[in-house]
Amino acid sequence: WLRGKGSRESGLPPGPPTLPIIGNIHQLPTKFAYLRFTEWSKQYGGIFSLKLASQTIIVISSPRLIRDFMDKRSGSMGDRPPSRLPDITTNGLSLPLASGPVWKSLRRAVQQLLTREACSRHMPIQQAEATQLMYDLLKQPENFFNHIQRQMISIMLSTVFGFRSPRYADSAASIFFSQFNTNGRLYLNQALIPQSTLYLHWNIIDQREKLGLTRDMVGYLGGVCIEGGSATTAAYLHRFVLCISCYPDVQARAQREIDDLIGSNRVPTSQDIEHLPYIQAIIKEVHRFYTSGPLGLPHATTIDETIDGYFIPKGSTVFMNIYGIYHSEELCERPEVFNPERYLSSEFGTKPNADTTGLRSDLHFGSGRRICPGNHLANSSIIMNIMNLLWGFDFTIADAANRDRHIPIRPEDFTTGIAIGPKPFKCNIRPRSEKHAALICEAYAQARPTLSMFEQELTPSEQKFVEDW
Numbered sequence: 001w002l003r004g005k006g007s008r009e010s011g012l013p014p015g016p017p018t019l020p021i022i023g024n025i026h027q028l029p030t031k032f033a034y035l036r037f038t039e040w041s042k043q044y045g046g047i048f049s050l051k052l053a054s055q056t057i058i059v060i061s062s063p064r065l066i067r068d069f070m071d072k073r074s075g076s077m078g079d080r081p082p083s084r085l086p087d088i089t090t091n092g093l094s095l096p097l098a099s100g101p102v103w104k105s106l107r108r109a110v111q112q113l114l115t116r117e118a119c120s121r122h123m124p125i126q127q128a129e130a131t132q133l134m135y136d137l138l139k140q141p142e143n144f145f146n147h148i149q150r151q152m153i154s155i156m157l158s159t160v161f162g163f164r165s166p167r168y169a170d171s172a173a174s175i176f177f178s179q180f181n182t183n184g185r186l187y188l189n190q191a192l193i194p195q196s197t198l199y200l201h202w203n204i205i206d207q208r209e210k211l212g213l214t215r216d217m218v219g220y221l222g223g224v225c226i227e228g229g230s231a232t233t234a235a236y237l238h239r240f241v242l243c244i245s246c247y248p249d250v251q252a253r254a255q256r257e258i259d260d261l262i263g264s265n266r267v268p269t270s271q272d273i274e275h276l277p278y279i280q281a282i283i284k285e286v287h288r289f290y291t292s293g294p295l296g297l298p299h300a301t302t303i304d305e306t307i308d309g310y311f312i313p314k315g316s317t318v319f320m321n322i323y324g325i326y327h328s329e330e331l332c333e334r335p336e337v338f339n340p341e342r343y344l345s346s347e348f349g350t351k352p353n354a355d356t357t358g359l360r361s362d363l364h365f366g367s368g369r370r371i372c373p374g375n376h377l378a379n380s381s382i383i384m385n386i387m388n389l390l391w392g393f394d395f396t397i398a399d400a401a402n403r404d405r406h407i408p409i410r411p412e413d414f415t416t417g418i419a420i421g422p423k424p425f426k427c428n429i430r431p432r433s434e435k436h437a438a439l440i441c442e443a444y445a446q447a448r449p450t451l452s453m454f455e456q457e458l459t460p461s462e463q464k465f466v467e468d469w
């Protein structure tokens with residue numbers, strides 16, 4: 001039964017030479033696989049294959065093939081490869097890893113929570129939370145890393161469960177995270193959460209049977225939203241702070257743009273973004289430069305497929321090499337440089353005459369029917385926070401070693417978890433003027449009634465924090 005094991009079957013896309021039995025296992029790095037995959041894509045092209053013993057891995061680094069294969073044939077590409085450990089710890093109920101009817105029910109429910117229309121109902125609390133972030137930065141700028149995480153966890157708690165987390169330490173957020181981390185599961189505790197505040201998740205519970213959800217599935221859904229939704233968006237904002245601190249010219253230009261539109265007599269609102277093309281370009285460039293999930297999440301094929309004359313057997317694991325596309329020298333001028341301007345001269349930040357077939361601006365959210373269901377929520381948080389931060393604060397990198405290196409793009413400076421973000425770093429954050437600081441305090445006072453609607457379940461120490469802060 002070992003005969004042929006590890007070797008590449010004829011008809012598969014090309015790839016690095018294999019060894020008997022193990023295939024390419026010995027060449028796979030344990031960390032930062034996207035860098036090796038990107039090197040291989042330069043050698044073997046927009047689609048290549050690897051063998052891990054008898055398992056076939058397909059890596060796609062061509063936007064055209066992502067469109068034709070992963071987006072258009074999403075029905076046969078939308079499964080996930082089996083993952084034994086997470087399946088044991090979550091009973092197969094974790095949406096990002098789930099398959100078959102369980103995935104269908106969970107996906108329908110999450111989409112209901114996060115449609116564009118549903119997200120517009122979350123705007124007031126997102127806006128109020130973004131205002132608290134400015135206020136937090138005024139009061140304790142050195143803790144910016146945690147303030148950003150708190151905000152994102154709090155938004156997810158409010159949108160999913162109807163209550164917020166006003167501070168980071170000993171908060172509902174940390175309790176949820178510790179439950180999630182220790183048990184690999186997160187239960188919805190109805191006794192703790194009054195019906196009146198459980199406005200959204202309650203909808204899901206109400207329709208539980210229609211959606212085909214068990215009580216356990218509802219619990220896991222909440223956990224996945226909080227974990228997936230907050231870690232990714234917080235890591236994005238950490239990457240933004242890093243980029244903007246290391247590139248003072250970009251920061252100054254963005255501030256000129258926002259000053260011309262808004263000045264210092266009011267805080268930004270969500271409608272302002274339409275008139276801020278350079279800031280829009282910064283948002284895209286941060287996604288491109290430091291890709292959150294460089295290989296997305298793996299997909300799996302449910303039937304035999306052919307693409308561009310290659311055979312892709314049923315059960316193959318397929319990665320989209322988002323990092324490789326965003327850092328392709330064929331597509332981008334000097335991809336290793338943080339340069340938002342590239343998005344002012346072309347829609348996808350590509351160089352003149354690049355072949356942009358199949359490119360889209362949201363590759364970082366994945367593909368096909370598995371595309372990130374949290375994209376609207378993430379986008380609106382990102383837009384609001386980036387406008388606020390550039391309007392209200394000056395950022396300078398505090399650590400001279402980082403400043404001299406210009407920008408730490410080295411993979412070892414990044415976390416390797418669910419979403420790639422910089423490890424904690426020091427940054428000096430100061431309000432741009434006393435007038436800006438006063439407006440931030442005023443905006444926070446105005447945001448308090450919205451925030452307090454989600455504060456009916458605070459612990460006494462959280463209550464004291466809210467009163468004193």
Ligand code: HEM
Pocket residue numbers: 095096097107110224225226228229230232233236292293296297298299364365366367368369370371372373374375377378
């Ligand atoms: C900047 C922020 C975010 C980025 C870059 C991001 C990126 C991604 C990516 C690449 C995938 C895999 C898609 C695929 O398999 O093709 C994904 C899946 C997922 N994301 Fe996000 N995400 C973000 C924010 C959020 C938010 C705010 C939520 C809110 C709940 C969320 C919930 C999920 C879920 C539940 C899945 C699994 C979907 C499935 O397997 O059907 N994400 N995300």
